[in-house]
Amino acid sequence: MFKVNDYFGRLQGSYLFTEIAHRVNAYTKENPDKEIIRLGIGDVTRPLAPAVLQAIDAATREMSDAKTFMGYGPEQGYEFLRAAIRENDYLARGVEIGLDEIFVSDGSKCDTGNIQELLSADCKIGVTDPVYPVYVDTNVMAGRSGEFDAAKGEFTEITYIPTTAENGFVPALPERRVDVMYLCSPNNPTGTAMTKEQLKVWVDWANETGALILFDGAYEHFITDENVPHSIYEIDGAKTCAVEFRSFSKTAGFTGTRCAYTVIPKELAGENSRGEKVSLNAMWLRRHSTKFNGVSYIVQRGAAAVYTEEGKKQIDETIAFYLENAKIIREGLGRIGITAYGGVNSPYVWLKTPNGMKSWDFFDKLLTEANVVGTPGSGFGSAGEGYFRLTAFNTRENTEKAISRLANLK
Amino acid sequence: MFKVNDYFGRLQGSYLFTEIAHRVNAYTKENPDKEIIRLGIGDVTRPLAPAVLQAIDAATREMSDAKTFMGYGPEQGYEFLRAAIRENDYLARGVEIGLDEIFVSDGSKCDTGNIQELLSADCKIGVTDPVYPVYVDTNVMAGRSGEFDAAKGEFTEITYIPTTAENGFVPALPERRVDVMYLCSPNNPTGTAMTKEQLKVWVDWANETGALILFDGAYEHFITDENVPHSIYEIDGAKTCAVEFRSFSKTAGFTGTRCAYTVIPKELAGENSRGEKVSLNAMWLRRHSTKFNGVSYIVQRGAAAVYTEEGKKQIDETIAFYLENAKIIREGLGRIGITAYGGVNSPYVWLKTPNGMKSWDFFDKLLTEANVVGTPGSGFGSAGEGYFRLTAFNTRENTEKAISRLANLK
Numbered sequence A, B: 001m002f003k004v005n006d007y008f009g010r011l012q013g014s015y016l017f018t019e020i021a022h023r024v025n026a027y028t029k030e031n032p033d034k035e036i037i038r039l040g041i042g043d044v045t046r047p048l049a050p051a052v053l054q055a056i057d058a059a060t061r062e063m064s065d066a067k068t069f070m071g072y073g074p075e076q077g078y079e080f081l082r083a084a085i086r087e088n089d090y091l092a093r094g095v096e097i098g099l100d101e102i103f104v105s106d107g108s109k110c111d112t113g114n115i116q117e118l119l120s121a122d123c124k125i126g127v128t129d130p131v132y133p134v135y136v137d138t139n140v141m142a143g144r145s146g147e148f149d150a151a152k153g154e155f156t157e158i159t160y161i162p163t164t165a166e167n168g169f170v171p172a173l174p175e176r177r178v179d180v181m182y183l184c185s186p187n188n189p190t191g192t193a194m195t196k197e198q199l200k201v202w203v204d205w206a207n208e209t210g211a212l213i214l215f216d217g218a219y220e221h222f223i224t225d226e227n228v229p230h231s232i233y234e235i236d237g238a239k240t241c242a243v244e245f246r247s248f249s250k251t252a253g254f255t256g257t258r259c260a261y262t263v264i265p266k267e268l269a270g271e272n273s274r275g276e277k278v279s280l281n282a283m284w285l286r287r288h289s290t291k292f293n294g295v296s297y298i299v300q301r302g303a304a305a306v307y308t309e310e311g312k313k314q315i316d317e318t319i320a321f322y323l324e325n326a327k328i329i330r331e332g333l334g335r336i337g338i339t340a341y342g343g344v345n346s347p348y349v350w351l352k353t354p355n356g357m358k359s360w361d362f363f364d365k366l367l368t369e370a371n372v373v374g375t376p377g378s379g380f381g382s383a384g385e386g387y388f389r390l391t392a393f394n395t396r397e398n399t400e401k402a403i404s405r406l407a408n409l410k
Helices: A006-010 A016-030 A050-062 A079-093 A108-118 A133-141 A196-209 A248-252 A280-291 A297-305 A309-335 A359-370 A396-407 B006-010 B016-030 B050-062 B079-093 B108-118 B133-141 B196-209 B248-252 B280-291 B297-305 B309-335 B359-370 B396-407
Strands: A102-105 A125-129 A158-162 A180-184 A212-216 A242-247 A260-263 A269-271 A277-279 A340-342 A348-352 A387-391 B102-105 B125-129 B158-162 B180-184 B212-216 B242-247 B260-263 B269-271 B277-279 B340-342 B348-352 B387-391
Touching: A006 A133, A006 B280, A016 A359, A050 A297, A050 A309, A050 B050, A079 A102, A079 A260, A079 A297, A102 A108, A102 A280, A108 A133, A108 A212, A108 A242, A108 A260, A108 A280, A108 B280, A125 A133, A133 B280, A180 A196, A196 A212, A242 A248, A248 A309, A277 A280, A280 B006, A280 B108, A280 B133, A297 B297, A309 A340, A309 A348, A309 A396, A359 A387, A359 A396, B006 B133, B016 B359, B050 B297, B050 B309, B079 B102, B079 B260, B079 B297, B102 B108, B102 B280, B108 B133, B108 B212, B108 B242, B108 B260, B108 B280, B125 B133, B180 B196, B196 B212, B242 B248, B248 B309, B277 B280, B309 B340, B309 B348, B309 B396, B359 B387, B359 B396
Parallel strands: A125 A158, A125 A180, A180 A212, A212 A242, B125 B158, B125 B180, B180 B212, B212 B242
Antiparallel strands: A102 A260, A242 A260, A269 A277, A340 A348, A348 A387, B102 B260, B242 B260, B269 B277, B340 B348, B348 B387
């Protein structure tokens, strides 16, 4: 009988959102008259920008005529989109990135997982804790995790670096060998963001130790602080140690439309077993063109419209709307004496549960007493215990209502 | 320094289409007045069907309003699309497939590559020769190929099974252990298709030896012969040994729009290292939901329209158009004494070069004497030497012109 990949057997059940759904369903069944407000979702809710819709319409028209029909496109993405990305997301910030260093894809989730195919199976992985579970699970599948230590709730070969209120949500450098470090800033789930100085420490560490940084900038468009870098390449030395993942999902409401991109500078190299330098850009180009067939032409046209004057204005308005929701949550929590983090450069507010409550206990209290649903911090890792995530993606009315209900909590 | 995946170093340059472009460019530079007809491309050229375009338009409108906006969808694909697939591609042919056995994706190229993540690294791979290069290259990346034997033009650990005129393009069962066999029918590049009886031999072999068949049915919609199965699941026993890959690319002109699907029956299991059965369906669901975020909602709506009454009629007309081109090529070649295969259940015609010419010599002759571009068979594997591929995706006018030029060849 053919053999399967044994490492899948090490995956731990991801019960977080299943368990949330289970508890919410049980409650609403017993209390059908209660109006539940969901601040747990990490999904956008506002429609696509008119400029994006117009571009999609125009591209659809092109597909209706043999003279303008588009078949297979370049696996790396159309130049019109890569040029717009380069111009607006990099050159405009003083970062020189080449067109052939940008790879368009259908999602950062895919890219952060697939990038591992370029790495040796014995690379040691580091993550911050709490963490977006995809970074961990995809490495488990690839055999890099070691066994699961149930007592600790951690995989033995993965280095977890706590980011909590105690260290101001700034991860300390690892104490054991880490070859590949995932950093997400602004962070999911904590909503906090690294400053240029804080990120510089990591870039220097990576260059000194020969490590690779996988930098997830999916929430870049929510940055409001001057001193928070929009790209890791704003930091000197990042091009020799970092891959950057960016997405249209949160930026432009593309969670259901699907478009993202990954930047791999040509300076970035790992080593093969003979100690020779190997370009990750060349490897990814080969991987991308062999195992991927590009993003829908229609969708790429839509993504490019994000960078038009109209598109930028419309996108900024939507982001401002979400950030105002985040502010309402953050300030509302402050008024009722709950300590909250994030929500300034991020749609996520990360609160410390009052009186040291466990995350799931606070979940139950919020659900049953305020009819508000959030996400227990412990679901993102052991360092998330005692924290709770609320998101800014609901309507203004519901966001305000949720906060006033929280104010009335006993 | 972090280490890279050494196996990428074993990849052989894929120079086929680069070399074709190089020779065509060199010729046109010296002969700018010559009109080149390209019958080399494997890409569609006819516009999307009106029913598909209407569905895309309607979905785009939904994305313009918060009340109907679609964010993250189910990673496995929307039920409206999976239900249409199940009803039309399976139940209508008497094949019972469950909704949760269908996984929508952005392309069969991705799926045929990514499916390997479910398999043990030491699975032995088999392919037919000539072969779609993606099957080989993705296994090279995953470390299953062994070293490249330059003299043979083959990887030592991959079993290549010749499919040539000598065996009527029916691959013989392998003579050494094969755990995972790729079969593509109707075949790219040969354009030939396996009958039910021929495929049954493989299904029985797989069940008897505990092998897995990866069945690529990307060209299914071109089938015209009664006795050629549209799905491998029309063959008794296939559900315990086969994964099926299907695509909207060639069926409905989605090469630039991107949508495909993969079927993994729940009966299908491999074994882990402890000898326990493990469901591939469950593994793929975990892989798909961890490393993929679903296909664009707009595109899935377009794909579902392929199955409406209008959509079916429009799609069939386009396929009939391509098949008529294939017939013109096939019969034209016959009249001028060139033996040709395929083109009946496929948009590809696979011809035997006259007088035993080498594939590339015939390419040069066609280019320079008839100004027609095709694809040398040797580019698909050593058993493709002495063959040549012409495709049916050009206009009627150009297809007829190409054939009349061939008739005048010396």
